[in-house]
Amino acid sequence: MLITPTAGATDKIIRLTSGEFAPLMSVKIKHRGLISHIVEEAAALSGYRVHYSFFPWKRAYVMAKSGYWDGSVAWGYTEEREKYFAYSAPIFPEHVYLYHRKHYAFDWQEEADLEGIKLGVNRGYLDEYMLQQMQKRGLQINYQATTTELQNFRALIGGRVDIVISNRLIAERILRKHFDEQERGNIVRHSRPFRVTSLHVLISREIEQTDEYISAFNQGLERLHQSGRYDELITDFENGAYD
Template sequence: MLCGSGHTKQLTIAIGDYPPFASKALPKQGIVPRVIRAAFASEGYTVKFEFMPWGRSFASALKGKYDAAAFWFCVPERKKNFHCSEPLYYEATYFYFRKSKPLTDWGNLSELSEFNIGATKGYSYTEEFWEFAKRGVLNVNTVTSDVQNFKKLLKGRIDLFPIATIPAKHILKEHFAAEEVEQVAFHAKPLMVESSHLLFLKQSKKSEVLLKAFNRGLSAIKESGEYQTILNSLGTFKTSSAKYIFVK
């Protein structure tokens, strides 16, 4: 029997909506839950995902209410309390803008002080981004969803909005008319390229066991080809380049 216990082990993981990667409205809840389930299944675990706002999902995992939190950048602040899994995928984030007020070029974030920038509550972006926002170097306005930020961008209430291209395309297709989509573009220079991870609370005695099990399972589904099959359900990606959202 699985794990030698006579029963498959059940895990509960906190997660937020981030379509097309994860959402309770998507088939099988999206590709990230599918990858996580497949990796754990190879180690004899089943997984239940509980969707909630990103900030609450992190806070709940920090209080030990869940076996893990999905899916987060492994920044130094989070490493204080959590073990980070091997990367689920890599994600490049770009600044979107209205073509009527384009971002023609930028080298440092401080050069963007003239723009009103939208951000989504609970997202990491970069330490420098939030530090500049705190100091007033950047004018950053925060709302609770990416859809809200695109609405604000189109209405001219913000000038820039950082988001990865695949979720951006999904949101624009699902929530906006073609003539609205035509009004926006993004700058080719990424704000950041970061990997996303499962987080396991260090205070939990079972976290190291689960971390090792997940990493083994993730390696196994990559070797078997199941990982790439799941990713390709969104389309075909060049996974050898950091220019694309998935990197081996």
């Protein structure tokens, strides 16, 4: 789905792919979510407007990697991705946790604690990549990848997986919107994060404007912070403006 924000006729255009990551990014909510809004406003401060197109996450990545689209939002850092993309300054800190059923005996202190457990994760997310790296290091990691967070939590409620790996803000929204009080009461978030990751705009190295777009976006993001507008958007989000 292609979405074009309104802007002045002289503004230049950056074409970015994205995926469903509500309430942070989604075609179904105001401003297409908090992160989409941050990216759009930062770009506008440097004289650019953003064309978004939402795809399944793996396709969003491939379309941007090839240069068919200019880039993608929003991704954590990996060495593999850096081969194909330039990274913007951090746009948002992502806090990801492990969720399990209330009476499931589990503790999370090191990677080996995940061995022998049925894990649920979203396909194409950094979390899946991290699990794959654990497998390469010889750990017995068993996971199933789905296309939505909701599928993962339904699998958790139904006992088809033991642990779901999820962004805290997204998990809270899904549990609140799709499950009743009894079901929510049966889900526990482990206190130790699975990861805390800075999310970025990625610009493909296959296009001529890679450095131009990164520089423009970073300058706009800095102005967004300096003006206090970034903090204002975060406060709006916390007050439910993007629900």
